[in-house]
Amino acid sequence: MESYKFMFKDWHQILRSFGISVYLAVVGTAISLVVMALYAYPISRSDFPHKNFFSFFMFFTMLFNGGLVPWYLVYTQMLDLKNTLAALMIPLLVSAFYVLLLRTFFANSIPMALIEAAKIDGAGEIRTFSQIILPLSLPVLASVALFQVLNYWNDWFLSLVFISGSKNINLQFMMYKTMLDIQFLSSNVQASQGLAAAGGVLKLPTETVRMAMAVLGIGPIVFAYPFFQKYFKKGLMVGAVKG
Amino acid sequence: MSETANIASTSGSRVKTSSAVRTKPSFLWVLRKYWIFYVMMAPAAIILLINNYIPMLGVLIAFKNVNYTKGIIASPWVGFANFKYLFSSEAAWVITRNTISYNVVFIILNLIIPVAFAIMFNEMRSKLLSKFHQSTMFLPFFLSMVCVAYLVYAFLGSEHGFVNTVLFPMLGINPIDWYTEPKYWTVILPIVNTWKNIGYYTVIYMAAIIGIDGEYYEAALIDGASKWQQVKNITLPLIMPVIITMTLLQVGRIFYADFGLFFQVTKNAGALFPTTQVIDTYVYQTFLTMGDIGMSSAAGLYQAVVGFILVLLSNLLVRKVSKDNALF
Numbered sequence: 345m346e347s348y349k350f351m352f353k354d355w356h357q358i359l360r361s362f363g364i365s366v367y368l369a370v371v372g373t374a375i376s377l378v379v380m381a382l383y384a385y386p387i388s389r390s391d392f393p394h395k396n397f398f399s400f401f402m403f404f405t406m407l408f409n410g411g412l413v414p415w416y417l418v419y420t421q422m423l424d425l426k427n428t429l430a431a432l433m434i435p436l437l438v439s440a441f442y443v444l445l446l447r448t449f450f451a452n453s454i455p456m457a458l459i460e461a462a463k464i465d466g467a468g469e470i471r472t473f474s475q476i477i478l479p480l481s482l483p484v485l486a487s488v489a490l491f492q493v494l495n496y497w498n499d500w501f502l503s504l505v506f507i508s509g510s511k512n513i514n515l516q517f518m519m520y521k522t523m524l525d526i527q528f529l530s531s532n533v534q535a536s537q538g539l540a541a542a543g544g545v546l547k548l549p550t551e552t553v554r555m556a557m558a559v560l561g562i563g564p565i566v567f568a569y570p571f572f573q574k575y576f577k578k579g580l581m582v583g584a585v586k587g
Numbered sequence: 588m589s590e591t592a593n594i595a596s597t598s599g600s601r602v603k604t605s606s607a608v609r610t611k612p613s614f615l616w617v618l619r620k621y622w623i624f625y626v627m628m629a630p631a632a633i634i635l636l637i638n639n640y641i642p643m644l645g646v647l648i649a650f651k652n653v654n655y656t657k658g659i660i661a662s663p664w665v666g667f668a669n670f671k672y673l674f675s676s677e678a679a680w681v682i683t684r685n686t687i688s689y690n691v692v693f694i695i696l697n698l699i700i701p702v703a704f705a706i707m708f709n710e711m712r713s714k715l716l717s718k719f720h721q722s723t724m725f726l727p728f729f730l731s732m733v734c735v736a737y738l739v740y741a742f743l744g745s746e747h748g749f750v751n752t753v754l755f756p757m758l759g760i761n762p763i764d765w766y767t768e769p770k771y772w773t774v775i776l777p778i779v780n781t782w783k784n785i786g787y788y789t790v791i792y793m794a795a796i797i798g799i800d801g802e803y804y805e806a807a808l809i810d811g812a813s814k815w816q817q818v819k820n821i822t823l824p825l826i827m828p829v830i831i832t833m834t835l836l837q838v839g840r841i842f843y844a845d846f847g848l849f850f851q852v853t854k855n856a857g858a859l860f861p862t863t864q865v866i867d868t869y870v871y872q873t874f875l876t877m878g879d880i881g882m883s884s885a886a887g888l889y890q891a892v893v894g895f896i897l898v899l900l901s902n903l904l905v906r907k908v909s910k911d912n913a914l915f
Binding site: 379380382383385386387389392393394398401402403405407408409410411412413414415416417418421422423434435437438443468469470473494497498499500501505516517519520523524558561562565566569570573 | 611612623625627628630631632634635637638640642643644645648649659722729730731732733734736737740846851854870871875880883887888890891894895898899915
Protein backbone atom coordinates (compact mmCIF):
# COMPACT_ATOMS: atom_id res chain seq x y z
CA MET A 345 0.00 0.00 0.00
CA GLU A 346 2.77 2.35 1.01
CA SER A 347 4.64 1.87 -2.23
CA TYR A 348 1.49 2.51 -4.19
CA LYS A 349 1.12 5.80 -2.43
CA PHE A 350 4.63 6.81 -3.45
CA MET A 351 4.01 5.63 -6.95
CA PHE A 352 0.87 7.72 -7.17
CA LYS A 353 2.67 10.72 -5.77
CA ASP A 354 5.42 10.35 -8.32
CA TRP A 355 2.98 10.09 -11.20
CA HIS A 356 1.08 13.04 -9.92
CA GLN A 357 4.28 15.08 -9.88
CA ILE A 358 5.27 13.89 -13.34
CA LEU A 359 1.92 14.83 -14.81
CA ARG A 360 2.04 18.20 -13.12
CA SER A 361 5.54 18.93 -14.35
CA PHE A 362 4.66 17.72 -17.81
CA GLY A 363 1.67 20.05 -17.80
CA ILE A 364 3.87 22.97 -16.76
CA SER A 365 6.37 22.19 -19.50
CA VAL A 366 3.63 22.04 -22.14
CA TYR A 367 2.00 25.20 -20.84
CA LEU A 368 5.28 27.13 -20.91
CA ALA A 369 6.16 25.86 -24.37
CA VAL A 370 2.78 26.72 -25.86
CA VAL A 371 1.88 29.95 -24.09
CA GLY A 372 5.44 31.21 -23.83
CA THR A 373 6.13 30.65 -27.50
CA ALA A 374 2.86 32.28 -28.57
CA ILE A 375 3.43 35.43 -26.49
CA SER A 376 7.07 35.52 -27.45
CA LEU A 377 6.33 35.38 -31.18
CA VAL A 378 3.79 38.18 -31.00
CA VAL A 379 6.00 40.41 -28.87
CA MET A 380 9.11 39.84 -30.98
CA ALA A 381 7.35 40.29 -34.32
CA LEU A 382 5.75 43.51 -33.08
CA TYR A 383 9.20 44.84 -32.20
CA ALA A 384 10.86 43.58 -35.37
CA TYR A 385 8.40 45.16 -37.78
CA PRO A 386 9.00 48.87 -36.99
CA ILE A 387 12.78 48.45 -37.04
CA SER A 388 12.49 46.74 -40.42
CA ARG A 389 10.76 49.76 -41.93
CA SER A 390 13.27 51.89 -43.81
CA ASP A 391 11.09 54.98 -43.48
CA PHE A 392 10.99 54.87 -39.69
CA PRO A 393 13.48 57.55 -38.56
CA HIS A 394 14.21 55.99 -35.17
CA LYS A 395 14.82 52.48 -36.43
CA ASN A 396 18.57 52.60 -35.84
CA PHE A 397 18.19 53.56 -32.23
CA PHE A 398 15.71 50.80 -31.53
CA SER A 399 17.74 48.24 -33.46
CA PHE A 400 20.70 49.10 -31.31
CA PHE A 401 18.58 49.00 -28.15
CA MET A 402 17.81 45.39 -29.03
CA PHE A 403 21.24 44.50 -30.33
CA PHE A 404 23.20 45.79 -27.36
CA THR A 405 21.69 43.08 -25.16
CA MET A 406 23.70 40.60 -27.20
CA LEU A 407 26.95 42.33 -26.35
CA PHE A 408 26.73 43.09 -22.67
CA ASN A 409 24.79 41.78 -19.72
CA GLY A 410 24.64 42.60 -16.08
CA GLY A 411 25.41 39.10 -14.93
CA LEU A 412 23.50 36.64 -12.80
CA VAL A 413 23.35 38.54 -9.52
CA PRO A 414 21.53 41.76 -10.51
CA TRP A 415 19.35 39.82 -12.95
CA TYR A 416 18.29 37.47 -10.17
CA LEU A 417 17.63 40.35 -7.78
CA VAL A 418 15.45 42.15 -10.33
CA TYR A 419 13.19 39.13 -10.67
CA THR A 420 13.09 38.21 -7.00
CA GLN A 421 13.33 41.50 -5.09
CA MET A 422 11.93 44.05 -7.52
CA LEU A 423 9.20 41.99 -9.16
CA ASP A 424 8.75 39.39 -6.45
CA LEU A 425 8.41 36.54 -8.93
CA LYS A 426 10.11 33.81 -6.96
CA ASN A 427 8.34 30.45 -7.33
CA THR A 428 5.97 31.69 -10.01
CA LEU A 429 5.47 30.42 -13.52
CA ALA A 430 6.00 33.96 -14.77
CA ALA A 431 9.65 33.70 -13.71
CA LEU A 432 9.95 30.66 -15.93
CA MET A 433 8.42 32.48 -18.88
CA ILE A 434 9.48 36.14 -18.97
CA PRO A 435 13.27 35.71 -19.24
CA LEU A 436 12.94 33.72 -22.45
CA LEU A 437 10.29 35.89 -24.11
CA VAL A 438 12.54 38.24 -26.04
CA SER A 439 15.77 37.14 -27.62
CA ALA A 440 17.72 39.72 -29.58
CA PHE A 441 18.94 37.15 -32.04
CA TYR A 442 15.45 36.10 -33.11
CA VAL A 443 14.20 39.69 -33.25
CA LEU A 444 17.03 40.64 -35.61
CA LEU A 445 16.33 37.52 -37.65
CA LEU A 446 12.69 38.55 -38.02
CA ARG A 447 13.71 42.10 -38.86
CA THR A 448 16.08 40.91 -41.59
CA PHE A 449 13.32 38.80 -43.08
CA PHE A 450 10.73 41.57 -42.98
CA ALA A 451 13.18 44.02 -44.53
CA ASN A 452 14.45 41.75 -47.31
CA SER A 453 11.52 39.60 -48.28
CA ILE A 454 8.63 42.00 -48.20
CA PRO A 455 8.66 44.67 -50.89
CA MET A 456 8.13 48.20 -49.66
CA ALA A 457 5.74 48.68 -52.59
CA LEU A 458 3.36 46.24 -50.98
CA ILE A 459 3.31 48.21 -47.75
CA GLU A 460 2.74 51.42 -49.65
CA ALA A 461 -0.05 49.85 -51.65
CA ALA A 462 -1.76 48.79 -48.44
CA LYS A 463 -1.41 52.31 -47.12
CA ILE A 464 -3.02 53.75 -50.26
CA ASP A 465 -5.86 51.28 -49.86
CA GLY A 466 -6.41 52.80 -46.45
CA ALA A 467 -5.01 50.06 -44.20
CA GLY A 468 -3.52 51.26 -40.93
CA GLU A 469 -0.12 50.04 -39.70
CA ILE A 470 -1.62 47.39 -37.45
CA ARG A 471 -3.76 46.04 -40.25
CA THR A 472 -0.89 46.05 -42.71
CA PHE A 473 1.21 44.17 -40.18
CA SER A 474 -1.36 41.53 -39.32
CA GLN A 475 -2.85 40.92 -42.75
CA ILE A 476 0.10 41.40 -45.08
CA ILE A 477 3.40 41.10 -43.24
CA LEU A 478 2.64 38.17 -40.95
CA PRO A 479 1.03 35.88 -43.56
CA LEU A 480 3.98 36.50 -45.88
CA SER A 481 6.48 35.72 -43.12
CA LEU A 482 5.22 32.28 -42.16
CA PRO A 483 8.50 30.49 -42.93
CA VAL A 484 10.59 32.62 -40.60
CA LEU A 485 7.85 32.69 -37.95
CA ALA A 486 7.72 28.91 -38.04
CA SER A 487 11.47 28.65 -37.57
CA VAL A 488 11.52 31.05 -34.65
CA ALA A 489 8.49 29.38 -33.08
CA LEU A 490 10.16 25.99 -33.24
CA PHE A 491 13.31 27.28 -31.66
CA GLN A 492 11.34 28.95 -28.91
CA VAL A 493 9.32 25.80 -28.20
CA LEU A 494 12.62 24.00 -27.90
CA ASN A 495 14.07 26.66 -25.61
CA TYR A 496 11.09 26.54 -23.28
CA TRP A 497 10.91 22.78 -23.33
CA ASN A 498 14.58 22.26 -22.63
CA ASP A 499 14.97 24.96 -20.03
CA TRP A 500 15.90 23.89 -16.53
CA PHE A 501 18.09 26.81 -15.53
CA LEU A 502 15.22 29.12 -14.66
CA SER A 503 13.68 26.46 -12.43
CA LEU A 504 17.04 25.91 -10.80
CA VAL A 505 17.40 29.58 -10.00
CA PHE A 506 13.86 30.70 -9.23
CA ILE A 507 11.90 27.72 -7.95
CA SER A 508 12.25 26.15 -4.57
CA GLY A 509 10.01 23.24 -3.62
CA SER A 510 8.48 21.06 -6.26
CA LYS A 511 5.15 22.71 -6.97
CA ASN A 512 6.12 24.74 -10.01
CA ILE A 513 8.98 22.83 -11.57
CA ASN A 514 8.97 21.74 -15.15
CA LEU A 515 9.78 18.31 -16.43
CA GLN A 516 13.45 18.88 -17.22
CA PHE A 517 14.14 20.18 -13.76
CA MET A 518 12.23 17.31 -12.21
CA MET A 519 14.47 14.92 -14.13
CA TYR A 520 17.47 16.78 -12.78
CA LYS A 521 16.22 16.59 -9.21
CA THR A 522 15.45 12.90 -9.43
CA MET A 523 18.91 12.33 -10.77
CA LEU A 524 20.39 14.15 -7.79
CA ASP A 525 18.42 12.02 -5.34
CA ILE A 526 19.45 8.81 -7.02
CA GLN A 527 23.05 9.87 -7.05
CA PHE A 528 23.07 11.00 -3.46
CA LEU A 529 21.57 7.79 -2.18
CA SER A 530 23.59 5.47 -4.35
CA SER A 531 26.87 7.18 -3.58
CA ASN A 532 26.15 7.72 0.10
CA VAL A 533 25.77 4.29 1.61
CA GLN A 534 25.90 5.74 5.10
CA ALA A 535 23.20 8.24 4.35
CA SER A 536 20.83 5.62 3.07
CA GLN A 537 21.62 3.29 5.95
CA GLY A 538 21.13 6.09 8.41
CA LEU A 539 17.85 6.91 6.80
CA ALA A 540 16.71 3.30 7.03
CA ALA A 541 17.89 3.01 10.65
CA ALA A 542 15.92 6.09 11.58
CA GLY A 543 12.83 4.35 10.28
CA GLY A 544 12.60 6.46 7.17
CA VAL A 545 11.74 4.86 3.88
CA LEU A 546 14.12 5.23 0.98
CA LYS A 547 12.03 7.18 -1.40
CA LEU A 548 13.48 6.60 -4.80
CA PRO A 549 11.29 6.66 -7.86
CA THR A 550 10.99 3.21 -9.36
CA GLU A 551 12.72 2.30 -12.58
CA THR A 552 9.39 2.58 -14.42
CA VAL A 553 8.79 6.09 -13.19
CA ARG A 554 12.29 7.16 -14.15
CA MET A 555 11.93 5.72 -17.61
CA ALA A 556 8.57 7.43 -18.03
CA MET A 557 10.17 10.70 -17.08
CA ALA A 558 12.99 10.35 -19.55
CA VAL A 559 10.56 9.37 -22.30
CA LEU A 560 8.35 12.36 -21.57
CA GLY A 561 11.36 14.64 -21.39
CA ILE A 562 12.98 13.59 -24.65
CA GLY A 563 9.98 12.03 -26.39
CA PRO A 564 8.18 15.03 -27.84
CA ILE A 565 11.37 16.37 -29.32
CA VAL A 566 12.49 13.11 -30.87
CA PHE A 567 8.98 12.61 -32.17
CA ALA A 568 8.60 16.06 -33.70
CA TYR A 569 12.17 16.25 -34.90
CA PRO A 570 11.87 14.50 -38.29
CA PHE A 571 8.89 16.65 -39.23
CA PHE A 572 10.47 19.94 -38.36
CA GLN A 573 14.05 19.31 -39.26
CA LYS A 574 13.92 21.35 -42.42
CA TYR A 575 12.52 24.36 -40.57
CA PHE A 576 15.27 24.06 -38.01
CA LYS A 577 17.84 24.00 -40.74
CA LYS A 578 16.28 26.96 -42.48
CA GLY A 579 16.26 28.82 -39.22
CA LEU A 580 19.95 28.12 -38.70
CA MET A 581 20.83 29.26 -42.18
CA VAL A 582 19.03 32.58 -41.96
CA GLY A 583 21.58 33.26 -39.25
CA ALA A 584 23.13 36.09 -41.23
CA VAL A 585 22.04 38.85 -38.91
CA LYS A 586 23.14 42.30 -39.89
CA GLY A 587 22.97 45.49 -37.91
CA MET B 588 20.85 57.09 -44.00
CA SER B 589 17.32 57.93 -43.04
CA GLU B 590 15.03 57.76 -46.01
CA THR B 591 13.30 61.04 -46.50
CA ALA B 592 9.93 59.71 -45.64
CA ASN B 593 9.16 63.20 -44.51
CA ILE B 594 9.35 64.49 -48.04
CA ALA B 595 6.89 61.94 -49.22
CA SER B 596 4.69 62.60 -46.28
CA THR B 597 1.73 64.86 -46.54
CA SER B 598 2.25 66.37 -43.17
CA GLY B 599 1.82 70.11 -43.34
CA SER B 600 4.51 70.80 -40.80
CA ARG B 601 7.20 69.91 -43.32
CA VAL B 602 8.68 72.42 -45.66
CA LYS B 603 9.45 70.77 -48.95
CA THR B 604 13.06 71.23 -49.87
CA SER B 605 13.73 71.19 -53.54
CA SER B 606 17.46 70.61 -53.31
CA ALA B 607 19.34 67.81 -51.61
CA VAL B 608 19.17 69.60 -48.29
CA ARG B 609 17.59 67.18 -45.87
CA THR B 610 16.29 68.44 -42.61
CA LYS B 611 16.25 65.98 -39.80
CA PRO B 612 12.67 65.37 -38.78
CA SER B 613 12.01 66.65 -35.30
CA PHE B 614 11.49 64.11 -32.57
CA LEU B 615 7.96 65.21 -31.84
CA TRP B 616 7.03 65.03 -35.48
CA VAL B 617 8.27 61.45 -35.72
CA LEU B 618 6.41 60.59 -32.55
CA ARG B 619 3.20 61.97 -33.98
CA LYS B 620 3.54 60.30 -37.33
CA TYR B 621 4.76 56.92 -36.09
CA TRP B 622 3.11 56.71 -32.68
CA ILE B 623 1.65 53.33 -33.51
CA PHE B 624 5.17 51.90 -33.95
CA TYR B 625 6.02 52.93 -30.43
CA VAL B 626 2.93 51.17 -29.17
CA MET B 627 3.92 48.05 -31.08
CA MET B 628 7.43 48.04 -29.68
CA ALA B 629 6.39 48.74 -26.09
CA PRO B 630 5.92 45.15 -24.81
CA ALA B 631 9.32 43.92 -26.00
CA ALA B 632 10.99 47.14 -24.88
CA ILE B 633 9.58 46.73 -21.37
CA ILE B 634 10.78 43.13 -21.21
CA LEU B 635 14.23 44.24 -22.37
CA LEU B 636 14.31 46.85 -19.64
CA ILE B 637 13.44 44.31 -16.97
CA ASN B 638 15.53 41.47 -18.26
CA ASN B 639 18.59 43.30 -19.59
CA TYR B 640 18.89 46.99 -18.89
CA ILE B 641 17.99 47.21 -15.21
CA PRO B 642 20.40 44.34 -14.45
CA MET B 643 23.07 46.29 -16.37
CA LEU B 644 22.67 49.13 -13.90
CA GLY B 645 22.81 46.46 -11.22
CA VAL B 646 26.48 45.80 -11.95
CA LEU B 647 27.08 48.55 -9.39
CA ILE B 648 26.37 45.90 -6.76
CA ALA B 649 29.89 44.65 -7.46
CA PHE B 650 31.20 47.84 -5.82
CA LYS B 651 29.08 47.49 -2.72
CA ASN B 652 29.16 45.48 0.41
CA VAL B 653 25.61 44.21 0.22
CA ASN B 654 23.84 43.83 3.48
CA TYR B 655 20.32 42.46 3.21
CA THR B 656 19.09 44.06 6.39
CA LYS B 657 19.97 47.53 5.12
CA GLY B 658 18.70 46.80 1.65
CA ILE B 659 20.78 46.94 -1.49
CA ILE B 660 20.41 50.66 -2.07
CA ALA B 661 21.54 51.60 1.41
CA SER B 662 24.47 49.18 1.51
CA PRO B 663 27.84 50.90 1.77
CA TRP B 664 30.13 51.44 -1.22
CA VAL B 665 33.42 49.60 -0.97
CA GLY B 666 35.14 50.50 -4.23
CA PHE B 667 37.16 47.67 -5.69
CA ALA B 668 37.35 45.61 -2.50
CA ASN B 669 35.27 42.78 -3.97
CA PHE B 670 37.57 42.59 -6.98
CA LYS B 671 40.71 42.65 -4.83
CA TYR B 672 39.25 39.83 -2.84
CA LEU B 673 38.34 37.84 -5.94
CA PHE B 674 41.67 38.21 -7.70
CA SER B 675 43.68 37.45 -4.60
CA SER B 676 41.98 34.06 -4.41
CA GLU B 677 43.13 30.98 -6.24
CA ALA B 678 39.68 30.65 -7.80
CA ALA B 679 39.94 33.65 -10.13
CA TRP B 680 42.90 32.16 -11.94
CA VAL B 681 41.45 28.64 -12.07
CA ILE B 682 38.07 29.65 -13.48
CA THR B 683 39.62 31.98 -16.05
CA ARG B 684 42.07 29.31 -17.15
CA ASN B 685 39.38 26.63 -17.35
CA THR B 686 36.91 28.81 -19.23
CA ILE B 687 39.42 29.91 -21.83
CA SER B 688 41.20 26.61 -22.33
CA TYR B 689 38.00 24.57 -22.65
CA ASN B 690 36.62 27.08 -25.12
CA VAL B 691 39.83 27.00 -27.17
CA VAL B 692 39.61 23.22 -27.39
CA PHE B 693 35.89 23.42 -28.24
CA ILE B 694 36.52 25.96 -30.99
CA ILE B 695 39.22 23.83 -32.60
CA LEU B 696 37.06 20.70 -32.46
CA ASN B 697 33.98 22.60 -33.69
CA LEU B 698 36.02 23.65 -36.69
CA ILE B 699 37.91 20.54 -37.78
CA ILE B 700 35.37 17.78 -37.22
CA PRO B 701 32.25 19.46 -38.68
CA VAL B 702 34.14 20.68 -41.76
CA ALA B 703 35.43 17.16 -42.35
CA PHE B 704 31.93 15.73 -41.98
CA ALA B 705 30.37 18.38 -44.18
CA ILE B 706 32.84 17.58 -46.97
CA MET B 707 32.22 13.86 -46.50
CA PHE B 708 28.44 14.19 -46.62
CA ASN B 709 28.76 16.18 -49.78
CA GLU B 710 30.84 13.51 -51.45
CA MET B 711 28.41 10.75 -50.47
CA ARG B 712 26.87 9.11 -53.48
CA SER B 713 23.67 8.11 -51.75
CA LYS B 714 21.68 11.19 -50.83
CA LEU B 715 19.44 9.10 -48.60
CA LEU B 716 22.34 7.80 -46.57
CA SER B 717 23.81 11.29 -46.27
CA LYS B 718 20.45 12.60 -45.03
CA PHE B 719 20.23 9.82 -42.48
CA HIS B 720 23.68 10.54 -41.09
CA GLN B 721 22.99 14.24 -40.89
CA SER B 722 19.77 13.66 -39.00
CA THR B 723 21.36 11.39 -36.45
CA MET B 724 24.17 13.87 -35.96
CA PHE B 725 21.80 16.78 -35.59
CA LEU B 726 19.62 15.16 -32.95
CA PRO B 727 21.82 15.75 -29.86
CA PHE B 728 21.62 19.47 -30.57
CA PHE B 729 17.95 19.35 -29.56
CA LEU B 730 18.41 17.49 -26.31
CA SER B 731 18.52 19.44 -23.10
CA MET B 732 21.64 19.27 -20.99
CA VAL B 733 19.67 17.36 -18.38
CA CYS B 734 19.13 14.54 -20.88
CA VAL B 735 22.78 14.70 -21.94
CA ALA B 736 23.80 14.43 -18.29
CA TYR B 737 21.57 11.35 -17.95
CA LEU B 738 23.30 9.76 -20.91
CA VAL B 739 26.78 10.57 -19.66
CA TYR B 740 25.85 9.19 -16.24
CA ALA B 741 24.58 6.01 -17.88
CA PHE B 742 28.05 5.58 -19.32
CA LEU B 743 30.20 6.74 -16.43
CA GLY B 744 28.15 6.06 -13.31
CA SER B 745 30.18 4.11 -10.77
CA GLU B 746 27.53 1.53 -9.85
CA HIS B 747 25.67 0.84 -13.07
CA GLY B 748 27.63 2.78 -15.64
CA PHE B 749 28.29 1.02 -18.92
CA VAL B 750 32.01 1.75 -18.92
CA ASN B 751 32.69 0.38 -15.45
CA THR B 752 30.36 -2.61 -15.52
CA VAL B 753 30.62 -3.79 -19.13
CA LEU B 754 33.44 -2.21 -21.09
CA PHE B 755 36.32 -2.20 -18.61
CA PRO B 756 35.79 -5.74 -17.29
CA MET B 757 35.88 -6.92 -20.91
CA LEU B 758 39.17 -5.13 -21.48
CA GLY B 759 40.49 -6.15 -18.07
CA ILE B 760 40.81 -2.57 -16.80
CA ASN B 761 39.99 -1.66 -13.21
CA PRO B 762 36.86 0.47 -12.83
CA ILE B 763 37.42 4.21 -12.44
CA ASP B 764 35.35 6.44 -10.21
CA TRP B 765 34.79 9.08 -12.88
CA TYR B 766 32.93 11.59 -10.77
CA THR B 767 35.72 12.03 -8.26
CA GLU B 768 38.69 12.16 -10.66
CA PRO B 769 39.19 15.64 -12.11
CA LYS B 770 41.89 14.66 -14.58
CA TYR B 771 39.61 12.74 -16.94
CA TRP B 772 37.16 15.56 -17.50
CA THR B 773 39.50 17.58 -19.68
CA VAL B 774 38.86 14.80 -22.23
CA ILE B 775 35.26 13.89 -21.38
CA LEU B 776 33.85 17.42 -21.65
CA PRO B 777 35.27 18.17 -25.11
CA ILE B 778 33.88 14.83 -26.33
CA VAL B 779 30.41 15.57 -24.92
CA ASN B 780 30.42 19.13 -26.23
CA THR B 781 31.51 18.08 -29.71
CA TRP B 782 28.94 15.29 -29.79
CA LYS B 783 26.22 17.76 -28.89
CA ASN B 784 27.13 20.58 -31.27
CA ILE B 785 28.62 18.74 -34.22
CA GLY B 786 25.28 18.59 -36.07
CA TYR B 787 24.76 22.32 -35.85
CA TYR B 788 28.13 23.27 -37.30
CA THR B 789 27.98 20.54 -39.92
CA VAL B 790 24.67 21.92 -41.20
CA ILE B 791 26.15 25.39 -41.46
CA TYR B 792 29.26 24.22 -43.32
CA MET B 793 27.17 22.03 -45.59
CA ALA B 794 25.05 24.99 -46.54
CA ALA B 795 28.23 26.84 -47.46
CA ILE B 796 29.52 23.95 -49.56
CA ILE B 797 26.19 23.51 -51.36
CA GLY B 798 26.42 27.16 -52.32
CA ILE B 799 29.62 26.62 -54.29
CA ASP B 800 29.21 26.79 -58.05
CA GLY B 801 29.47 23.32 -59.62
CA GLU B 802 31.46 24.66 -62.55
CA TYR B 803 34.60 24.87 -60.45
CA TYR B 804 34.49 21.14 -59.88
CA GLU B 805 33.75 20.41 -63.52
CA ALA B 806 36.77 22.44 -64.57
CA ALA B 807 38.86 20.64 -61.96
CA LEU B 808 37.72 17.26 -63.24
CA ILE B 809 38.73 18.20 -66.78
CA ASP B 810 42.13 19.22 -65.47
CA GLY B 811 42.34 15.82 -63.83
CA ALA B 812 42.32 16.98 -60.22
CA SER B 813 41.94 14.29 -57.58
CA LYS B 814 39.23 14.46 -54.91
CA TRP B 815 41.76 15.58 -52.36
CA GLN B 816 43.05 18.34 -54.63
CA GLN B 817 39.49 19.51 -55.25
CA VAL B 818 38.85 19.77 -51.53
CA LYS B 819 42.13 21.53 -50.90
CA ASN B 820 41.99 23.98 -53.78
CA ILE B 821 38.28 24.63 -54.28
CA THR B 822 36.09 23.68 -51.32
CA LEU B 823 38.23 24.90 -48.45
CA PRO B 824 39.21 28.27 -49.93
CA LEU B 825 35.62 28.99 -50.93
CA ILE B 826 34.12 28.23 -47.54
CA MET B 827 36.93 29.99 -45.71
CA PRO B 828 34.85 33.13 -45.00
CA VAL B 829 32.19 30.99 -43.29
CA ILE B 830 34.81 29.05 -41.35
CA ILE B 831 36.53 32.20 -40.17
CA THR B 832 33.25 33.86 -39.26
CA MET B 833 31.93 30.91 -37.25
CA THR B 834 35.26 30.63 -35.47
CA LEU B 835 35.51 34.32 -34.66
CA LEU B 836 31.95 34.37 -33.35
CA GLN B 837 32.98 31.64 -30.92
CA VAL B 838 36.16 33.51 -30.07
CA GLY B 839 33.98 36.47 -29.12
CA ARG B 840 32.20 34.22 -26.62
CA ILE B 841 35.40 32.69 -25.27
CA PHE B 842 34.82 34.17 -21.84
CA TYR B 843 31.38 32.64 -21.55
CA ALA B 844 31.17 28.94 -20.82
CA ASP B 845 28.16 26.76 -21.53
CA PHE B 846 26.66 26.71 -18.03
CA GLY B 847 24.58 23.62 -18.76
CA LEU B 848 27.53 21.55 -19.86
CA PHE B 849 29.71 22.36 -16.88
CA PHE B 850 26.93 22.26 -14.31
CA GLN B 851 24.80 19.31 -15.43
CA VAL B 852 27.21 16.92 -17.08
CA THR B 853 29.76 17.13 -14.27
CA LYS B 854 26.91 16.84 -11.75
CA ASN B 855 28.39 19.94 -10.16
CA ALA B 856 30.65 17.57 -8.24
CA GLY B 857 32.96 19.48 -5.92
CA ALA B 858 35.75 16.95 -6.36
CA LEU B 859 35.98 17.89 -10.04
CA PHE B 860 36.15 21.67 -9.60
CA PRO B 861 39.86 22.04 -10.34
CA THR B 862 39.16 21.08 -13.95
CA THR B 863 35.45 21.78 -14.31
CA GLN B 864 34.76 25.03 -12.50
CA VAL B 865 34.27 27.83 -15.04
CA ILE B 866 33.31 31.47 -14.59
CA ASP B 867 29.60 30.84 -15.11
CA THR B 868 29.40 28.01 -12.60
CA TYR B 869 31.53 29.95 -10.15
CA VAL B 870 29.17 32.94 -10.31
CA TYR B 871 26.21 30.64 -9.71
CA GLN B 872 27.95 28.77 -6.91
CA THR B 873 29.23 31.74 -4.93
CA PHE B 874 25.89 33.52 -5.19
CA LEU B 875 23.14 30.94 -4.87
CA THR B 876 24.93 28.24 -2.92
CA MET B 877 27.26 30.27 -0.74
CA GLY B 878 25.31 33.52 -0.72
CA ASP B 879 28.39 35.66 -1.32
CA ILE B 880 26.94 38.52 -3.33
CA GLY B 881 30.10 40.62 -3.49
CA MET B 882 32.38 37.94 -4.90
CA SER B 883 29.78 36.65 -7.27
CA SER B 884 28.83 40.00 -8.77
CA ALA B 885 32.49 40.94 -9.06
CA ALA B 886 33.15 37.75 -11.01
CA GLY B 887 30.06 38.41 -13.12
CA LEU B 888 31.13 41.94 -13.99
CA TYR B 889 34.67 40.79 -14.74
CA GLN B 890 33.19 38.29 -17.17
CA ALA B 891 30.81 40.78 -18.76
CA VAL B 892 33.46 43.46 -19.30
CA VAL B 893 36.13 41.15 -20.72
CA GLY B 894 33.47 39.37 -22.77
CA PHE B 895 32.27 42.70 -24.18
CA ILE B 896 35.78 43.68 -25.26
CA LEU B 897 36.31 40.28 -26.88
CA VAL B 898 33.03 40.48 -28.81
CA LEU B 899 34.00 43.90 -30.18
CA LEU B 900 37.47 42.67 -31.16
CA SER B 901 36.27 39.50 -32.84
CA ASN B 902 33.63 41.45 -34.73
CA LEU B 903 36.29 43.85 -35.97
CA LEU B 904 38.15 40.85 -37.36
CA VAL B 905 35.00 39.36 -38.89
CA ARG B 906 34.39 42.62 -40.70
CA LYS B 907 37.83 42.39 -42.23
CA VAL B 908 37.14 38.87 -43.49
CA SER B 909 33.61 39.22 -44.74
CA LYS B 910 31.49 42.25 -44.16
CA ASP B 911 28.29 40.30 -44.73
CA ASN B 912 28.79 38.12 -41.69
CA ALA B 913 29.73 40.86 -39.26
CA LEU B 914 27.31 41.44 -36.45
CA PHE B 915 27.60 45.21 -36.74
